[in-house]
Amino acid sequence: MNRQELILQIRKKSSYLCIGLDPDIQKIPSHLFTYDNPILAFNQAIIEATSDICVAYKPNVAFFESLGLDGMKTLNDTRSLIPEDCFTIADAKRGDIGNTASMYAKAFLEQMNFDSITVAPYMGKDSVEPFLQLKDKWAIVLGLTSNKGNLDFQKQLIGNVPLYELVMKTTMKWGNIDNLMFVVGATNEEDFAYIRTFCPNHFLLVPGVGAQGGDLEKLSQYGLTKDVSLLVNATRSIIYASNGKDFAEKAREEALAINEQMQSLMNKYC
């Protein structure tokens, strides 16, 4: 999916909501255990209940990989269940030397046909570039993450700029607004105002809303642009809104509540 198509979907659905798919066998409703593949049944129900009101899905690859081969098959099958009008993100945070990065690009962007993959920047240019080579595919590079550990390195100053800013500015030279997004966590909303001074147009993928406590109103105020350019992700607050038979219905209610807020924020700031 290219940038124009993504913006079109956002406008059409009045939503910049991305739903994270972190299916945890410990947390999914117990009635699903009658299915051959409870995880897939869970993902399918969530997708069917929400695909008209969100613009993207972000399966967290670790949750599938930890289930072994069956898990990777489930990831593949889950990808196939996501309708074409939704943007797909393999949250894999890969980063390796050139020939290895090319292998990962092939696995996620071609074979599994995800629109995008999250990428770790520590190894520099040759580890990121292979994800920027495919038409209408995207690298989503870690900028400032939403976890406590972001203080350890990302906020350390290099000269007078924090590492995450150097990472974003440098990576912006390797890609463009049509093939490169950044992960920016929602836990410090004021950071968005600052980030928009040096990164005015790139899409930002924003984890940390919902269970992690980020404030949608504030980050939207600072982060939205005339092309919207935000994908705000919520996972646990939506997919685990209920652990009863009504889990999909409750997931939809949660997503709708976020969407109502998004619609009004888009009217106000875009």
Next chain:
Amino acid sequence: MNRQELILQIRKKSSYLCIGLDPDIQKIPSHLFTYDNPILAFNQAIIEATSDICVAYKPNVAFFESLGLDGMKTLNDTRSLIPEDCFTIADAKRGDIGNTASMYAKAFLEQMNFDSITVAPYMGKDSVEPFLQLKDKWAIVLGLTSNKGNLDFQKQLIGNVPLYELVMKTTMKWGNIDNLMFVVGATNEEDFAYIRTFCPNHFLLVPGVGAQGGDLEKLSQYGLTKDVSLLVNATRSIIYASNGKDFAEKAREEALAINEQMQSLMNKYC
């Protein structure tokens, strides 16, 4: 495998050689295509020809993942073929928030039973710690990598130390010499002398020897300690020494040549 056992194996074999397993369907000998699983047949032959003269194997997860589900099964099967007296490294370079990192630790260190996994440090403490919790298992954190891109961020100064030094010093507070190693590339051998000033005892996993051109003599001079504390990896120069029917034999010859050099370097510097 714990530190004492690893050092014992190194002493026993007079070798600190790690062999990388990056099985590329484009590069393996064509006669293997008569096998049901040519990649597995290739790995098996390499392992059988070299396991008495190396101390570790490092499958590069991307090369398996890019082959889809069958590839991940082959990774699993390859792991099972590695004898117990060899240290095993899942070269996966994972790094994610705590609950996700725990999933990766489970997948690679428990389910697939690797001794260790390579870990990307960008997301900080909570992304590394889950890999340091399991008995006799190891996190091998990226310090200074061997690719060109190491200049982009790893060698940038934070205060008066390069980022990779801050990463190593900080991570050393989270783990210890029994559960934490670092990746340090072989392309700048003088860096080893410097790194040993602030990291005198941790094992270093050193890619970049062989096809990538690192100098074994120099890096060993600067990097070896009384407990050896180096694992030097070679991949392409060994596993692709020949693409004929003699590939396993030639791989053994290459490994033996490196080992002879290692034996004399251990006598000199350990």
